[in-house]
């Protein structure tokens with residue numbers, strides 16, 4: 001499989017980036033973790049700072065309160081719109097900007113010269129991707145009522161009458177995690193990853209056989225991740241047919257944060273509200289087309305009505 005070959009045998013050689021002109025013209029490319037080649041010492045420093053302070057188990061544990069409070073604020077926003085039509089993307093995006101900036105400003109070890117560039121990197125890489133994924137997952141659940149019922153049943157069983165979801169509760173929700181993976185499989189937030197570039201000439205990736213790894217690939221079937229065993233297909237790019245975060249040395253730097261925030265946000269949305277589509281919109285007719293820029297958003301933002309669970 002070509003992805004396997006690219007990310008194992010050729011990983012080091014393909015770990016530079018093709019830099020978009022717009023990025024270069026802003027002078028951003030020479031300082032950014034997203035665009036610098038992985039051989040550059042600044043890239044190593046920036047990835048090292050974020051990996052050690054933000055995305056390490058200790059860093060993430062320290063910021064759990066920030067994530068929970070931002071997601072609760074989001075629930076508060078929807079609660080204030082009980083019964084109204086809301087734009088899910090708009091609200092989730094606002095939450096993500098606030099979450100990312102609070103998370104990064106609360107880490108005082110990031111030295112001043114690095115903070116601006118790291119913030120810009122994580123705003124760009126983290127806000128759209130998480131927003132698009134949560135929006136797609138909600139849209140798929142609207143379109144697939146029996147999967148929606150299963151995820152709700154799992155939450156009722158695991159969380160009982162808890163007032164709200166806590167981030168560690170996610171571990172008790174394997175079906176919800178499978179829903180997230182299935183949404184990412186069908187709608188990866190960055191389907192082409194970011195543009196990889198060969199560090200030097202002469203890298204060949206052979207074999208054009210494109211095998212379809214998935215049964216009924218077009219369908220939303222979270223069970224496919226359960227049946228294979230949860231450990232078997234994780235988000236870390238070891239299973240090359242499923243690499244929503246990329247793989248190898250340029251794998252998403254924010255993966256440890258995204259794998260907490262996406263399921264936590266989705267579980268919170270489902271726990272706090274019954275959701276229905278606006279009057280006159282049926283699940284079967286929901287427009288599921290996607291508009292591809294760098295992040296893979298729905299063409300039509302998802303509008304829905306939160307109804308507070310009493």
Ligand code: HEM
Nearest residue numbers: 034122125126129189190193194245246250252253254258
């Ligand atoms: C659902 C959520 C997310 C998805 C699907 C996603 C996906 C990706 C992908 C596919 C790449 C490129 C990998 C490659 O080129 O091989 C990437 C890179 C990156 N992501 Fe994410 N990402 C997500 C969330 C986040 C978050 C929350 C942050 C930070 C807070 C983040 C920070 C980064 C950074 C800094 C890079 C550049 C790494 C480098 O070039 O060395 N991402 N992400």
